Amino acid sequence: MPLPDSILVIGHRNPDTDAVASAVGYAWLLNSLGGDKYVAGRTGQLNAQTAFALQRFEVESPGLVTDVHPRVGELSETVPSLRKGQTLLNACQAIARTRRPAPLLDEERRPIGLLSGAGLFANLADALSSTSVLALAKEFDRPAETAIDHTSVVLNCNDFVRDVIPQVVRSEQDDFIVVDDEGQYRGLCRKAALMSPPVRRLVLVDHNEAGQAVSGADEAEVVEVLDHHRLSALPTAVPIRFQIEPVGSCSTLVAERAVELNKSFPPALAGLLLCGILSDTLVFRSPTVTARDRVAAYRLARLANLVAENATEDQVTEAIDQLGETLLGAGAGLGTRPADEIISTDIKFYEEGALRVGLAQTEVTNFSELNTRLPELRDGLQKLADGQKLAMALLMVTDVVRGNSRLVAVGQPRLLTALPYTHISDNLMDAPGVMSRKKQLLPAVLAALSELA
Secondary structure, rough: OOOOOOOEEEEEEOHHHHHHHHHHHHHHHHOOOOOOEEEHHHHHHOOOOOOOOOOOOOOOOEEEEEEEOOOOHOOOOOOOOEEEEEEEEHHHHHHHHHHHEEEEOOOOOOEEEEEOHHHHHHHHHHHOOOOOOOHHHHHHEEEHHHOOOOOOOOEEEOEEEHHHHHHHHHOOOOOEEEEOOOOEEEEEHHHHHHHHOOOOOEEEEEEOOOHHHHHHHHOOEEEEEEEEOOOOOOOOEEEEEEOOOOOOHHHHHHHHHHHHHHOOHHHHHHHHHHHHHHHHHHOOOOOOHHHHHHHHHHHHHHHHOOOOOOOOOOHHHHHHHHHHHHHHHOOOOOOOEEEEEEEOEEEEEEEOOOOOEEEEEEEEEEOOHHHHHHHHHHHHHHHHHHHHHOEEEEEEEEEEEEEEEEEEEEEOOOHHHHHOOEEEEEEEEOOOOOOOOOHHHHHHHHHHHHHHO
């Protein structure tokens, strides 16, 4: 998890190459302007194609961020502890030095309890009023555990702050012991910090829908959005920079922003952003592609040193095509991957009225392997639909060579029959010429949903 004072640049769930590339590239670009610190992240595992792109251009993968909920561990402070067997005098000295309660730990650094200034005073009150120096010395020499508060609330560093608030509010403590998953001491956390945790700041790339954002985004502050998908409701507390453009790839928008700012990407990042464009446009074969995508791709190809400095446009085109075909090939094919993995690697969820659907996509170089995997893909989609309470779950299998798709679908019969595609069998439809989930499939699905809502 990036530091709380940094701004996280992150793409959608189940990240594809464009989501990862645009996050990495945009974080670099924003950092180049100075000021705030930006860190790229990803919300899921890398697919084979993205892993190839990162390896090809020797770019480090952005860190995995499963959620951005504030956690107790982010608010804990390192406060010196006492060991079992130390005395009340040691406790007094520690509390006087840190002005904080003193955690008492056993031999394995697990907390026994917490010693507070008030608790120590209560235990030593009689001795402090005594005129006998010997009696006072004897009291201070008692083991610290004799004055311990065994009712101290202990919090796990991985607990979500929102989950511990009820317990914290009921407690009279001002400080709470924080431990790790092994139960070992990590530090202390103030009640005031838990009641008002810092808010994570986010830059969303390649999406603008709350349902596709990293978990916990509703507790974060979205400061900017850069996207190329349909507009969705994303509430913000204050006005933000919000850019959505009808281009084929978010990486195109990152490349264009660099030109506006008179910045040039390092060769490795230029190559990764080029992969983002080639992936999302299917090497310019997708109907989502625009002239802007091509211009950005040619500029990035030269920055990435994909060709010699004096290369002709034809040579640049050839180099881009070669990279694109290798890139698509790296991620294409069903292979021996489990059906659940094929479905979940690239899936997005959409709602229309009370109906919710899941649209997954995978790429192949031909449909020959689809028939043998069809039963298990159908069963995987049914499992997904049942678990997510979907009106329909659909896997778009796209032949990136011939520019066609077939749709494996399960769901409400009235919804399946409302789709404008020829049924090859009960759970398989033919979608010739359909390559874009965003521009071709999604509008057809939403139209069918609106008719039945």
